[in-house]
């Protein structure tokens with residue numbers, strides 16, 4: 180009986196080691212995508228950036244931090260509009276693409292969960308489709324990291340997946356409204372109340388649900404996103 184338990188324990192431990200080995204790191208996943216697909220979402224920014232631009236201009240924003248900046252389609256939009264822009268991005272492949280595509284902005288190859296590599300503070304944060312890539316604890320860490328990078332009264336503008344996305348409910352539900360299509364690759368889908376709750380300690384400036392068309396991978400499709408803008 181005892182021998183059987185030891186055997187079972189060894190098999191389970193080996194299984195867990197194999198699962199862990201098979202889970203691709205986030206850096207590797209994104210590096211591979213950017214290597215294979217280049218400027219995945221095209222060179223133009225999401226249409227949600229127009230809302231951010233209007234809000235930033237009316238608040239006299241001069242400097243912007245863009246966490247999860249990818250290959251720079253949003254940094255380029257804002258740097259071309261005359262803002263002083265910095266991007267933080269985990270994929271070194273994306274950072275290299277971004278430096279060539281948007282030479283006016285600065286890029287740091289680092290995780291948004293620890294942005295200590297950059298000691299500057301900014302008038303605004305603009306983050307497109309990154310916050311929903313984390314589980315609850317990391318979403319809180321990320322928002323706090325962003326808060327730490329803001330000048331007093333700075334703005335935070337986040338665009339995220341809503342629960343109206345066509346992929347909502349697909350994969351294994353690892354936390355409420357968070358689904359993994361593959362182990363270690365969560366996507367969280369925000370209801371209006373949930374998004375408000377994430378930013379409850381800040382002053383709400385604007386919030387909306389928006390249709391955002393994309394055309395990549397040979398398949399035109401439309402995302403149903405939410406954005407929120409708050410003042411710290």
Ligand SMILES: C[S@@+](CC[C@H](N)C(=O)[O-])C[C@H]1O[C@@H](n2cnc3c(N)ncnc32)[C@H](O)[C@@H]1O
Nearest residue numbers: 209247248249268269270289290291307308309
């Ligand atoms: C859905 S893509 C959006 C990219 C960019 N915002 C855009 O719309 O072009 C998510 C981005 O977040 C980056 N990312 C994912 N996890 C990250 C992390 N922990 N730290 C920094 N960047 C991360 C990915 O490499 C990828 O560039």
